[in-house]
Amino acid sequence: MNTTVRFWTPIYRRFYKPNLVIIHGSGGDTRWQFLQQVGYLSRNFNLYLPDLLFFGNSYSKQQDRSYVFQAKQMVQGLKRLNLDRFSVYSVSYGAYVAYWMAEMCPRQMEKLVIVSSGIGWNNMEEREKQIRLVGRSPKELFMPATPHDLRLLGNVTLCRGNLLNWVPEFLLQRYLNETLIIWGDQDKIFPPFLAYRLQRHLGSKARVEIIKDTGHAVYIEAPGDLNRLITTFILGHC
Numbered sequence: 001m002n003t004t005v006r007f008w009t010p011i012y013r014r015f016y017k018p019n020l021v022i023i024h025g026s027g028g029d030t031r032w033q034f035l036q037q038v039g040y041l042s043r044n045f046n047l048y049l050p051d052l053l054f055f056g057n058s059y060s061k062q063q064d065r066s067y068v069f070q071a072k073q074m075v076q077g078l079k080r081l082n083l084d085r086f087s088v089y090s091v092s093y094g095a096y097v098a099y100w101m102a103e104m105c106p107r108q109m110e111k112l113v114i115v116s117s118g119i120g121w122n123n124m125e126e127r128e129k130q131i132r133l134v135g136r137s138p139k140e141l142f143m144p145a146t147p148h149d150l151r152l153l154g155n156v157t158l159c160r161g162n163l164l165n166w167v168p169e170f171l172l173q174r175y176l177n178e179t180l181i182i183w184g185d186q187d188k189i190f191p192p193f194l195a196y197r198l199q200r201h202l203g204s205k206a207r208v209e210i211i212k213d214t215g216h217a218v219y220i221e222a223p224g225d226l227n228r229l230i231t232t233f234i235l236g237h238c
Helices: 067-080 093-104 124-134 138-142 147-157 193-202 223-235
Strands: 019-023 046-050 086-091 109-115 178-184 206-211
Touching: 019 067, 019 093, 046 067, 067 093, 086 093, 093 109, 109 223, 178 193, 178 223, 193 206, 206 223
Parallel strands: 019 046, 019 086, 086 109, 109 178, 178 206
Antiparallel strands: none
16 A cells, blocks of 8 residues: 555544544644644534644655645545545645645535645745744744754744643645635744735635734644634634
C-alpha cells in the first residue's frame, strides 16, 4: 500500500447531523490541534478529522508533497467513508489543501471555513518582508526540528500565553460556495489584511470575521469564539 490516510470518525454516524471535515495545520496532528473544539462541535456535526500525509499516522511512499496530492488523498478517503455532502473547517496549511478539495469536489463541499491561511498571497516582496520579520520561512517555522524552533513557533502563533503550557500530554481558482474567513488580529505569520484580500478574490459569498487579541493559533487562544462562528455559519443561524 503506497498511501495511508488516518481519519478520526464518529463511532455512530447521525444522519440528521451535517458532516464536518476538519483539516489541521502544520506543527502537529489533528488529535491535539482540535482538542478544545471536538466536544463542542460534535454536538451539532458528524466530525471527520484526517491526519494529513506525513503527519500523525498518515504516510505515503510517493514523493509528491504538493497540496494537490494531499487534497486528492483527502477526497478519496472521504469517498471511501461514503460522504457525499460535507462542509470543511481548515486551518493554516490545511486551508491550502481544503481549497484544492473545493476545486475537485465543488458539489460535495457545501461550505468552507478558512482560518489564518496565506492563500492567494502572491506578492513576493510582502512575503519576504514578513519572513524577515518572523526570522524563518513558513516551511521552517511550521516544521520545527529543535526545541528552539518549537519555542519560536509558540511565540509567533500565540498572542497570549505559551504553546508549551497548552500542549496535552498525550500525544486559486474561485470557489463559488459560501466561505467564512476567520483571522486573529494579532497574527504575526499571515497579517490580517490577507483575510480581506482573500475575501475580495472569492467575491460576495465570502465574509470575514476578525477575533481580537488573538494570534495565528486561533483554535488554541479563542476556541469558544471559533466554535460559535463555525457552528452558526454552517447551520445557517444568524
